[in-house]
Amino acid sequence: MKRFGLVLLQTLLVLALALVYPWIARSDAWFSASFQYPWLLLGLIVVPFILWWGTAGQDHRAPRLRVGTAKPFMSGPRGLRARLRDAPGVLRAVAIALLVTAIARPVSVLRDQRGDDKGIDIVVVLDLSGSMRAVLDAKPGDLPGNIALPRGKRLTRLDTAKIVIQDFIGRRKTDRMGVVVFGKNAYVLSPPTLDYHLLTQLVSKMSLDVIDGSSTAIGDGLATAVARLRRSDAQSKVIVLLTDGDNKEGLVSPQYATELATSQGCKIYTIQIGNDDEVEVEDGVNLLGQPQYTRRRYPVNPELLKWIAKQTGGQAYIATDAKALASSMHAVLDQLEKTRFEASRSSFEDLFSFLLVPGVALVALDALLRAWLLRRFP
Incomplete structure (x- = not known):
């Protein structure tokens, strides 16, 4: 139960850090955002499974060695690698969530513009x-x-x-x-x-x-x-x-x-x-x-x-x-x-790139951690 709480806390922390860039870049735009392909958001259903697969599920798939007692190991010191063992799974789950949201193509109506168009x-x-x-x-x-x-x-x-x-x-x-x-x-x-x-x-x-x-x-x-x-x-x-x-x-x-x-x-x-x-x-x-x-x-x-x-x-x-x-x-x-027509037009902006950048960055960080700091044997 303690581990579940830590995983959830890490997930919320990584998600908050990942959303810093989109929020700073277009803070006001997200309030009026809509999705061009909202049905693709159904892909978010797999995110909890991916989170479980990369954390607790990983332990179930790991090889085991039966010993008489593990009590001495419980009181032993734990290093950084042990504390970060769930980090790759958390990074991957948050990255998938961001990428799925990005391909649903969020757009924002920035403002109604009244413009003068030259024409006849x-x-x-x-x-x-x-x-x-x-x-x-x-x-x-x-x-x-x-x-x-x-x-x-x-x-x-x-x-x-x-x-x-x-x-x-x-x-x-x-x-x-x-x-x-x-x-x-x-x-x-x-x-x-x-x-x-x-x-x-x-x-x-x-x-x-x-x-x-x-x-x-x-x-x-x-x-x-x-x-x-x-x-x-x-x-x-x-x-x-x-x-x-x-x-x-x-x-x-x-x-x-x-x-x-x-x-x-x-x-x-x-x-x-x-x-x-x-x-x-x-x-x-x-x-x-x-x-x-x-x-x-x-x-x-x-x-x-x-x-x-x-x-x-x-x-x-x-x-x-x-x-x-x-x-x-x-x-x-x-x-x-030339004469002028007063036209009312809506200005739209695609927001998917602001989610794509942190999503790809988290995928790269996940791969880096697995290949360098948290590599496993065998």
Whole structure:
């Protein structure tokens, strides 16, 4: 019974010493700590067994020699090794307790932070009319990210626009972005969001056959974008319009959509892809399975796009090749002013390392004692 009390006292003493470092390092954090994997704390059930196994259980496993009487040995002097015989078992049990608690991953909510994040609300409006299948060749290095083009593959205006938009999304940090696509009608591909990964995936899957591309409704596309920004709390709202044609159809005229944008404080940056020249358009394949091209001319209306940009305080750009398209998007990036969103965020901190350090230290001390001071024979 006396030995049990001493073992318990040693255990509490070692545990208290082991918790000095976590307490000094993060004393306040432990009061609000929670566990990411609380079910792993069931592993603490084995700690009492490990404590018994390394102390009293060790005596039961030791070899014995029967003698007539052990009374003389009871009155004999005891050395340091005899008094520390239970120390390795205590160290191991406390170490296991700390390590099990550590892998349950305690975390602490340090504080609710009110921070000002610079950012704006942006909606990219992309033309998906049939004219976007025209070829817009790119030379190596013209496209952002030095994207390697498949051999023999000629990029269309849509292919190039998708690559440039994905690069545009990748350069954002705290801006909410959305995408609207239009052909004969306009559709919301994504409302303004901070989920850039999802937005990039959606843009990469766009194709000309997902909507009716038989006409170009620029007004509808702009009006849909303005509708998505109408309830925005941002002080700066931006629409980036990429189109290669003139407004031919739609329920809303580009002029009225521009007025709506002005009333909502939206700036429109227009990027005209291509000009009025003849361009090559893929027109099936030949007998050898190779793509064949025909030449067509698609009308554009640069005056309309310049007027839209000027009325809303934006800028108008013309891109006749992939390099110019990428440069236009970068110019838009350079001109986008910043506004601030007040965001409420919780700051979390992992605490497992503060338990891991003393746990590993106790394991090392246990091994050192067994190998050096308390080694046993045979």
